Amino acid sequence: MHKTLDSAQFRKVMARFVTGVTIVTSRAGEEVHGMTCNAFCSISIAPLTVMVCLTRNSRTERLIGKGRVFAVNVLSESQTDLSDRFAGRHKERDENRFDGFPWTTAVTGAPIFKGSQAYVDCKLMKTFDGGSHIIHLGEVVAAHTDNLKRPLIFYQSRYMGLASLKPLE
Numbered sequence: 295m296h297k298t299l300d301s302a303q304f305r306k307v308m309a310r311f312v313t314g315v316t317i318v319t320s321r322a323g324e325e326v327h328g329m330t331c332n333a334f335c336s337i338s339i340a341p342l343t344v345m346v347c348l349t350r351n352s353r354t355e356r357l358i359g360k361g362r363v364f365a366v367n368v369l370s371e372s373q374t375d376l377s378d379r380f381a382g383r384h385k386e387r388d389e390n391r392f393d394g395f396p397w398t399t400a401v402t403g404a405p406i407f408k409g410s411q412a413y414v415d416c417k418l419m420k421t422f423d424g425g426s427h428i429i430h431l432g433e434v435v436a437a438h439t440d441n442l443k444r445p446l447i448f449y450q451s452r453y454m455g456l457a458s459l460k461p462l463e
């Protein structure tokens with residue numbers, strides 16, 4: 295018999311699943327915000343669809359509800375500082391997380407960071423109740439990769455790089 299599961303054990307197990315790191319950004323009018331997110335995956339090819347799963351009532355989740363767009367910035371190994379900032383780890387900079395990190399836009403107006411290894415720019419299609427989190431499906435309306443960048447990896451709550459990876463075509 296298994297003993298009753300607690301959330302610490304659940305987190306420990308999930309931390310064994312290697313992920314990349316993204317920043318999910320959104321925009322409503324002139325307001326922009328975003329958060330570091332590794333709950334990101336591809337869902338469908340027709341229509342082109344991705345999923346991000348964000349804490350209910352977080353600033354980013356509420357802004358996506360308002361603006362109905364989001365971009366997913368797939369980070370490169372040199373962007374640990376950006377990841378920490380958008381995870382709220384620079385307390386003194388949490389009012390404006392974008393300060394010092396140049397960004398641009400593609401189609402929807404959601405912020406896209408310079409130096410990321412890839413991005414998808416999305417229109418919100420649907421949301422689903424995911425308990426403590428809200429599941430967002432987005433239709434991809436623009437996408438880009440930078441083949442010279444190498445990925446930032448997250449494993450057991452630590453950042454890592456793929457040291458042996460050669461530049462890809």
Ligand SMILES: Cc1cc2nc3c(=O)[nH]c(=O)nc-3n(C[C@H](O)[C@H](O)[C@H](O)COP(=O)(O)O)c2cc1C
Nearest residue numbers: 329330331332333347348349352353354380381382
């Ligand atoms: C590597 C990493 C991955 C994260 N992934 C997620 C995630 O998938 N979903 C989520 O809701 N929060 C995730 N977080 C936590 C958020 O980035 C953090 O709570 C952030 O401050 C939320 O911002 P907001 O409340 O201002 O929107 C992650 C943090 C880190 C460092």
